[in-house]
Amino acid sequence: xxxxxxxxxxxxxxxxxxxxxxxxxxxxxxxxxxxxxxxxxxxxxxxxxxxxxxxxxxxxxxxxxxxxxxxxxxxxxxxxxxxxxxxxxxxxxxxxxxxxxxxxxxxxxxxxxxxxxxxxxxxxxxxxxxxxxxxxxxxxxxxxxxxxxxxxxxxxxxxxxxxxxxxxxxxxxxxxxxxxxxxxxxxxxxxxxxxxxxxxxxxxxxxxxxxxxxxxxxxxxxxxxxxxxxxxxxxxxxxxxxxxxxxxxxxxxxxxxxxxxxxxxxxxxxxxxxxxxxxxxxxxxxxxxxxxxxxxxxxxxxxxxxxxxxxxxxxxxxxxxxxxxxxxxxxxxxxxx
Amino acid sequence: xxxxxxxxxxxxxxxxxxxxxxxxxxxxxxxxxxxxxxxxxxxxxxxxxxxxxxxxxxxxxxxxxxxxxxxxxxxxxxxxxxxxxxxxxxxxxxxxxxxxxxxxxxxxxxxxxxxxxxxxxxxxxxxxxxxxxxxxxxxxxxxxxxxxxxxxxxxxxxxxxxxxxxxxxxxxxxxxxxxxxxxxxxxxxxxxxxxxxxxxxxxxxxxxxxxxxxxxxxxxxxxxxxxxxxxxxxxxxxxxxxxxxxxxxxxxxxxxxxxxxxxxxxxxxxxxxxxxxxxxxxxxxxxxxxxxxxxxxxxxxxxxxxxxxxxxxxxxxxxxxxxxxxxxxxxxxxxxx
Numbered sequence: 099x100x101x102x103x104x105x106x107x108x109x110x111x112x113x114x115x116x117x118x119x120x121x122x123x124x125x126x127x128x129x130x131x132x133x134x135x136x137x138x139x140x141x142x143x144x145x146x147x148x149x150x151x152x153x154x155x156x157x158x159x160x161x162x163x164x165x166x167x168x169x170x171x172x173x174x175x176x177x178x179x180x181x182x183x184x185x186x187x188x189x190x191x192x193x194x195x196x197x198x199x200x201x202x203x204x205x206x207x208x209x210x211x212x213x214x215x216x217x218x219x220x221x222x223x224x225x226x227x228x229x230x231x232x233x234x235x236x237x238x239x240x241x242x243x244x245x246x247x248x249x250x251x252x253x254x255x256x257x258x259x260x261x262x263x264x265x266x267x268x269x270x271x272x273x274x275x276x277x278x279x280x281x282x283x284x285x286x287x288x289x290x291x292x293x294x295x296x297x298x299x300x301x302x303x304x305x306x307x308x309x310x311x312x313x314x315x316x317x318x319x320x321x322x323x324x325x326x327x328x329x330x331x332x333x334x335x336x337x338x339x340x341x342x343x344x345x346x347x348x349x350x351x352x353x354x355x356x357x358x359x360x361x362x363x364x365x366x367x368x369x370x371x372x373x374x375x376x377x378x379x380x381x382x383x384x385x386x387x388x389x390x391x392x393x394x395x396x397x398x399x400x401x402x403x404x405x406x407x408x409x410x411x412x413x414x415x416x417x418x419x420x421x422x423x424x425x426x427x428x429x430x431x432x433x434x435x
Numbered sequence: 436x437x438x439x440x441x442x443x444x445x446x447x448x449x450x451x452x453x454x455x456x457x458x459x460x461x462x463x464x465x466x467x468x469x470x471x472x473x474x475x476x477x478x479x480x481x482x483x484x485x486x487x488x489x490x491x492x493x494x495x496x497x498x499x500x501x502x503x504x505x506x507x508x509x510x511x512x513x514x515x516x517x518x519x520x521x522x523x524x525x526x527x528x529x530x531x532x533x534x535x536x537x538x539x540x541x542x543x544x545x546x547x548x549x550x551x552x553x554x555x556x557x558x559x560x561x562x563x564x565x566x567x568x569x570x571x572x573x574x575x576x577x578x579x580x581x582x583x584x585x586x587x588x589x590x591x592x593x594x595x596x597x598x599x600x601x602x603x604x605x606x607x608x609x610x611x612x613x614x615x616x617x618x619x620x621x622x623x624x625x626x627x628x629x630x631x632x633x634x635x636x637x638x639x640x641x642x643x644x645x646x647x648x649x650x651x652x653x654x655x656x657x658x659x660x661x662x663x664x665x666x667x668x669x670x671x672x673x674x675x676x677x678x679x680x681x682x683x684x685x686x687x688x689x690x691x692x693x694x695x696x697x698x699x700x701x702x703x704x705x706x707x708x709x710x711x712x713x714x715x716x717x718x719x720x721x722x723x724x725x726x727x728x729x730x731x732x733x734x735x736x737x738x739x740x741x742x743x744x745x746x747x748x749x750x751x752x753x754x755x756x757x758x759x760x761x762x763x764x765x766x767x768x769x770x771x772x
Contacts, residue, residue: 234666293635300670327719329571333637337670382664
């Protein structure tokens with residue numbers, strides 16, 4: 099499927115959905131829409147993924163079967179400056195894939211344009227109607243469950259889960275990936291958007307996925323969300339921890355991050371505070387240990403200092419650590435598998 | 436307003452909404468519907484509240500302006516055996532008040548009956564459309580915030596919050612109550628049903644209420660939900676803890692409870708585990724301390740052993756404790772105000 103990815107004014111640093119899709123999905127990305135960087139190429143900003151032109155808007159895209167909204171602002175609203183691109187896409191028969199809290203399938207104009215042009219509006223973040231409360235039985239599946247947890251939002255939990263699952267598969271290990279957020283769901287084509295379910299069903303929506311896949315694989319890598327000390331999103335983190343009932347945790351952090359992203363009044367405590375909280379909170383439901391660390395070193399230009407940062411992070415944690423995008427995952431996988 | 440309260444087969448032990456409404460709301464309860472105890476009186480089972488007859492069904496109720504669903508089964512479904520009572524109520528022009536996850540206002544038959552008879556279907560658990568993510572600013576209100584937290588569901592957190600708020604008011608203290616669940620909302624006539632909001636908005640829905648009332652009172656008593664180690668509902672608990680940003684916590688427990696209610700595989704750890712988790716989790720967002728304990732001694736018949744249980748609970752916690760329904764609240768309030 100040929101896909102155009104909308105990432106206006108945010109590509110690539112603040113466009114984690116766009117980057118995730120470019121890096122991991124099977125789509126053929128034919129263009130990235132970013133009016134601030136129009137005329138450039140994806141690989142100028144993001145090496146190591148299939149290249150594509152960066153364009154001003156949908157009218158400059160030649161081939162596409164779908165437009166995918168590749169940015170997710172705080173609050174998940176729809177930016178009216180994107181309306182023209184969505185209109186253009188629907189008018190020429192492209193589907194539109196969105197992970198916003200604002201549902202395109204409830205926007206009257208988009209609904210009627212989609213009907214006229216026989217295309218689909220896929221709101222990835224719209225949860226199934228039949229979700230319910232957790233039964234507390236995720237611990238009973240055959241697979242060992244590995245959950246990524248974080249010191250903050252946007253530190254790379256999805257990326258770490260995907261990289262580790264793929265590295266495990268490359269070793270011949272039967273490993274599955276459980277998506278819990280819009281980007282993971284777009285990449286995999288299925289999954290429950292945990293941050294959008296009714297709060298009482300948070301753990302239940304994760305449990306349902308673990309039960310569905312847990313006897314098919316030897317290992318499940320579950321995408322974590324947020325952080326347990328997030329002033330706004332900790333509920334989601336806590337529900338995933340108890341719903342997934344992981345055996346092992348990978349603590350993810352971004353090098354140099356000192357305060358909660360977007361909530362700068364709240365500083366990030368030492369890593370052992372997180373270890374105590376995640377393990378302490380998991381324990382009474384299902385014992386889990388922080389068995390590895392993952393450090394996002396994107397902000398560190400050179401490999402030498404990045405390696406030093408990873409090794410310092412690992413020794414702070416007292417467990418093997420890596421940046422799985424940049425360095426190898428051997429030691430970390432050994433601790434997890 | 437004259438109200439009939441539906442509590443079939445569950446009054447009073449497993450009908451916490453019915454009991455809460457009888458004990459704290461300003462409604463004139465004219466009957467309780469419980470087909471298992473029809474012919475009895477409320478006071479036979481629940482002393483200390485206004486008395487009323489217990490009847491078989493709505494057809495035996497003489498006077499009522501509304502029927503209130505006073506039970507909340509796990510999962511929050513609608514029991515079809517109640518349909519006749521709701522039909523009867525609507526047919527005679529009574530409003531129906533419900534805190535179920537199943538919305539009566541989305542049931543076609545009820546909607547058309549309500550329209551025909553000009554009555555209202557109030558789904559207390561249906562959240563406002565305009566809720567959003569927390570801004571992380573509940574800490575900035577003038578009021579001191581006291582949150583009840585629990586070792587389990589159904590240990591009496593709402594009751595404790597209401598009793599302490601009333602006892603504080605009786606001392607001349609300007610104290611408000613923040614309802615977070617269906618019963619509290621029914622009693623107060625306003626509030627956000629936190630277990631029913633989108634999980635990303637859990638903290639935000641609490642924060643909104645704190646901001647609304649926080650400069651009107653000197654103290655706010657916030658109704659907690661669930662427990663931080665609940666296999667299904669911990670997300671709600673965690674979101675309330677971070678959204679309310681309490682200064683002080685009251686740890687609520689039910690005497691003799693050894694496992695999580697309805698999830699008997701999960702045992703209740705020692706109280707200091709809870710103290711560490713609640714304080715540890717609150718700390719990085721806003722410092723809070725467990726300053727008092729509340730023990731629900733409903734299952735202990737005699738006052739002597741109940742007093743002993745309270746005093747043991749207090750000494751385990753190392754802070755003043757009481758059962759605010761049964762004993763005085765002086766010492767506990769001193770620790771909180």
